Amino acid sequence: MTPDAEFGYELLVCRYAELAWHPSDGSRPAIVARQLGTKERRWDTVVIEVDPAAFGERRAFGERTIDSDLLHVVRGAPAEWAWYRDALPHPGYPWRYVRQAVHRAADRDLIEKRRRNGRIEFRRTRPYPDWVERIVAVENKPDLDRSAADRLADQLEHDVETALADEAWLATETTGERVEPALLREIPVEAGILATDFSEGVHGNAGSVTWHPSDLSPADRECRDPEAKTLRLEIAERAYGKGWRSFHDTMRPDCRHFELRREGRALVPYCAAKEKVPTARECAGSCPSFSPEPPQWRTNGWPIDGGPGKGFEQVLARRRERERDRAERVE
Incomplete structure (x- = not known):
């Protein structure tokens, strides 16, 4: 079932992008991150399409972000x-x-x-490779009404005008109609529209293209301003190091109420106390329901080294590495 919070929906879109990118043009090797961008614009979901061989060379520099x-x-x-x-x-x-x-x-x-x-x-020690093929920005809005479409229109117009990303998309939950009417009235025609149905969890067929995006990149990749090229690479590096599963960095997986629950082929955080997918603001030490793991869980009293919270982090880290491996292997 699709989480009520936009945060939960964002995680499902990120996982869908890993499974089914590109939604209209067929499989492309890519890595996915969330909440990245510039001082002027932060994107909900960022898809970095990569050259597999060059991406393998990038991985030789380590698993951490290389900052500016x-x-x-x-x-x-x-x-x-x-x-x-x-x-x-x-x-x-x-x-x-x-x-x-x-x-x-x-x-x-x-x-x-x-x-x-x-x-x-x-x-x-080795040349730094040209590993980034394209950058795609996705804005997520599960419940899109007229007022939300008005606000998103300005944000997507900014993406189209600056063309820092090669494509701009809006992802929203399907209304069951052939064409989502609120979208076509307000959203710039250059932005793609992805209608999702996560009622049965995330899988490769959970999204359908309602409107195909325009290619915002210059005809010649070398025509980009050097400053824009550097900024795009900095965004790609942050996406590489952060990914989208880094939500545990701003949450409290060491709380005994914290769980990872399956939504189809996705794992999302879940609060057993609140019985919902929490946001980072809710899942904090200041939460009235916060209950830290007993010390024995974090030492010898638990089969996972460091306790369940550390176990959750290890599971998410392994899944991130698996997706990196998959992007590198695609030919």
């Missing part, structure tokens, strides 16, 4: 030893921050560094 400062260093690292100020373009901010990023990158084995003649020199 580290990207400047890793992308610009030379094949041969060089002073970092000679090898890198001016960052637009003081060089001391670049030097700090060089040290951080070396600590994570993203590059090699050495001190020679009083200078910090570095070189790459």
